[in-house]
Amino acid sequence: MTILLLEDEYPAAERLQRLLLQAVPEAQVLAVLDTVAGALAWLAVHPAPDLILSDIQLADGLSLEIWEQAVVLSPVIFTTAFDAYAIRAFQANSVAYLLKPVKLAELQAAIAKLHATRKAWLNEELSQASPHSSLSIERLLDALPRAYKTRFLVRQGEQLLPLPVAEAAWFLSRNETVTLVAADGRRFVLDYTLEQLEGLLDPARFFRLNRQLIAQLPAVRRLHPHFGGKLLVELHPAPAEEVLVSREKAPALKAWLEG
Template sequence: MTILLLEDEYPAAERLQRLLTQAVPEARVLAVLDTVASALAWLAAHPAPDLILSDIQLADGLSLEIWEQAVVPSPVIFTTAFDAYAIRAFQANSVAYLLKPVKLAELQAALAKLRQWGGLHELRVRSEELRVDGIPITPNSSLQTLNSIERLLDTLRPYKTRFLVRQGEQLLPLPVAEIAWFLSRNETVTLVAADGRRFVLDYTLEQLEALLDPARFFRLNRQLIAQLPAVRRLHPHFGGKLLVDLHPAPSEEVLVSREKASAVKAWLEG
């Protein structure tokens, strides 16, 4: 994967390159540029990179001006200390909008989205012009752009801070901070609190993944999503898998696949 990095703060650029090395070892940063002008010149003289990782505010203006002044086919992950520019970011092929300081788990989640969208850039939407949040969508708009808008809207919605759970005949608001993990068994999802209380929820794990902060929650396997404080330790297991100790302890072993093992370790490191 080839990456163009747009960042005008040297420490932030160094941090992003370190995170990229951990998230995508095969990634190759083609250039690190700190101005809109240099980015426009570079893009005009080189083939489009596989990905652009860009701060919103560069030394000579907003990086969003690049997409307003030139056709840039590369997907982009925006990084910024502010969330005021998210709507304008929709008009670029934006994969994600990450707030600084960027965390490894968030960057990995954004790169996973990028991999999921691979190949969609050749598809076109055949429809009358419409608008999403005021952004014009024309017959030439790519399906990737439409998906980008939908998913960016999702990222701007706040993550859940509490769940309404049933206890006897009562409904209680349970803060997310008090949750240890969620378990899916026989099409039933159970919320387990840090104090051991259990509540049945009307959610699937897939729905919960979209509602929970990925920096705090991780889907360890098909059946279980855990919150960071509930993970006590990891044990190497057969075939490169990991055995996870949780508190409160589930009735069955919690195993992480070999494919997910490195992502779990990165999430725990933060």
């Protein structure tokens, strides 16, 4: 297994290389890079490695910028000391998010998950492939499990508090500001758009009702028929304004509620 390591702290890079050799004895670390610019330059001239192990914060910015600026097909395991920095990580081909200091068992589990996904996908592809067909890397990446956000770092006065996603009732966008409303009525302003939240939240638990609002399943109390085939959604806590779902989106909402 070939691995590209992105880490800007020398002791952490050394420790990760030792852990990698324990987790995957045949692992070959192709390069250790500490900047976004260096990683982009390396990826532009080298074949894609089997795996990228990347810190979120590098010397010149967030490593997530790499996936925003280039097409990177390699799966990635992110490491970070601060979960809040993984804001845009779902746009990358992520296998896992490991908090520092990374533990051997967690690294082994993440690599095992990657191997299991690849094996299942390859077996399916080989069973369906014709003698002249080729395997699609993109389909492998699509099959990788996605981790969804589990908490938000919210401001309460002068403090920053971790708020579990399970405590969110709904998210409202007004005047380019997104507010998280908790199940107990507390309100927190978030530095996200609803579009970003759609990629971060588990679609089995969250549904975008309209342009302004995303709700979590327990917050949806009742549906009421409305004019023109629309649905009026009763939420708890109740928003200040009516929440309407379009006629076109109503069937998807009902299917989501039924599970």
